[in-house]
Amino acid sequence: MDIVLHIAAVLLGIAAVVLYFRSIVRVVLINRRERDFIEHGARFCAVWIIHTLALPRKDYNETQRLQAWIMPLFLFLAIASWFLLVQTGFTLILWGLGTEPRWGYAFTASGSALSTLGFKTPPTLSGELLAVFEAAIGLAVVILLFTFVPGYQAAIQIRERKVGWLYARTGRRPTTSSLIESLQRSGQIEHHSAVWEDWELWFRGLLETHSISPILAYVPAIYRGTSWVGAAAAVLDATSLLTACLDDKHTESARICREIGCHALKSLAIELNPRIPADAWTHRSVDPKLIENFDLLYARLGEIGLPTKPDKDECRKAFIALRADYETSIRLLAQSTLMPIEEPWVLPHSHQSEPANATPTLA
Template sequence: MLHDAFLLLVGVLASAAIVLTVASATHTLVVPRGTAVLLTRWVMAGSRALFDLRLRWARTYPERDRVLALFAPLTLLALPLVWLTIILAGFAALYWSLGVRPWQNALLDSGSSLLTLGFHQPGGVDTGVLQLIEATLGLGLLALLISFLPALYASYSRREILVTALECEAGTPPSATELLERLLRVKGLSLLDGYWHEWTRWFNEIEETHSSNPLLVFFRSPSPDRHWVTAAGAVLDSASLVSSTFASDDPQPSHAELCVRAGTLALRRVGDYFHMPYDPDPRPTDPIAVTRAEFDEACHRLAVAGAKLKDDRDQAWRDFAGSRVCYEQVLLQFASLTTAPPAPWSADRPIAFHRLPVTRRRARAGL
């Protein structure tokens, strides 16, 4: 009687492990949103811990970048291996609980069914049904992976197109001031709205793809000097500078403000998956990591480049700070989480968690 109860317990635990694994794979590969599945997060966290150990021997940023360039691809390959291993062990435990002896035969039955090799025949109707279910799961997981990987890398490629183009416009590393200087000389102020429109679409796609597939956050650019986080920071800061400091006769809001809004929402939505703390409704007077001296220097350079700036520089500073405070905390946390290359006003300064509300301060950014 005790032996039967033990076999039943093994069967129940094995079934639960299989169901949870299938749910993890389904939410990761199929559900179009960044669902917090524990198994997926554990694999990502375990992989990151191993890479952090390797980073202890990396002295320079190029060395760290070379190590971290492998983190996302290898983690992506580790996920299906973990899923297949748990399903293999789970079904082996089920076969064993149904009387397949010794345990080596139960393991071979599971492997034969999962990989659809067919070298082990079922010993009865009950094990035969389980083998059919396991083979279906194995084929289904393989089909999902085949369709998932091209879509993932297509999203990565679309993201990197504008990041690469920004190197020609904003320099290396990207700078908001340098970006505006070059745009003023090449396009002129009247044509900048089209530029913000292009980056607004980029932020909208970032929100959709990186919240659905959070592992994309860790895919690095082909060049160690480029990074999607520093690109986002340069564009958001340049749009904030335009909306706050540039003089305009048009009373309607410029598309630069919509670009800042799109970027803020995108960073926050993706940051929610990693439990990044931020104030959802910050005050315009809250301090920011950019100093007034840095702002004044940027204004001087823009004036030299031919920009027509507002006369009230104090109000322009307050407007700029009120715009940046909406996205700064999440931007700096992404720069830290992804180990982005140093860039002006983003990855070159620390995160000030003390500026957050106490209830949000307790949350921890990361995996």
């Protein structure tokens, strides 16, 4: 019976170590999204703790300060989980091989090797070999931490450059109208293709980084009071408006930008809300204010010299249909990340807490 228990302990220990390697390769090394229960558990705990503290707060600036702790807390929880998994695995192996006959001694010997402190090493050859291997794993976790954390920070900084660009030109509440007005003032409205190509790269960056590492979606904006979700909504509304109201030959870049953006936000919304039903994107309700004010936006496009299509009613229907493709994604992302968005995004706002041209400041 004892032999069976020892063999089972060794096999369980080996399985735990294999599970560790599988987890860390999925989370850190594979350049595509692979679901992992350790990453998911650490992310769920970090988000739950911070959001529990943040939900009672009505000031988004205070919420931002708390959300900035989601990434550090996630990393601490993930690393602690990996260390505990490896330490438990080698504890089982040491006990199962008889290198350390007592559980307590096996656990401390495993911790000694994993932490590279070396205060307790089994005297046998097998114990020393296991200690060397376990110490290498401990060093690898530390090296990966210092190697990939800067990559996470770089992804956030790249995301925030365009968010800061948008808010600096549209004020604290970016909308379709404010974005188009800004392009007109800067002389970019006649050659807007380059603008949408830049935003296409931004959406591709979200798809390549935030979908692989969903924890990045919870990291708040660097600039106080801004939201990358709100910025994405304003850009998608603007590209949808142009795609619906202008001839196809004038909207190729806007159309591609919109398609990439819709795909990126939907993928991320599903990742953050895995239980959302598949038919959630078939919802087609539209804010009545959006319909009422569409005529103003359509007329404004003509005033600034853009060649709009003659049938305004068809343009309105097309815009509403295009907007429905991503409205659910925007709502889900805003809800999941506690990032406020202005409804219905496309409209000018009757009140502003700050001047429209207020420059965003660092949080």
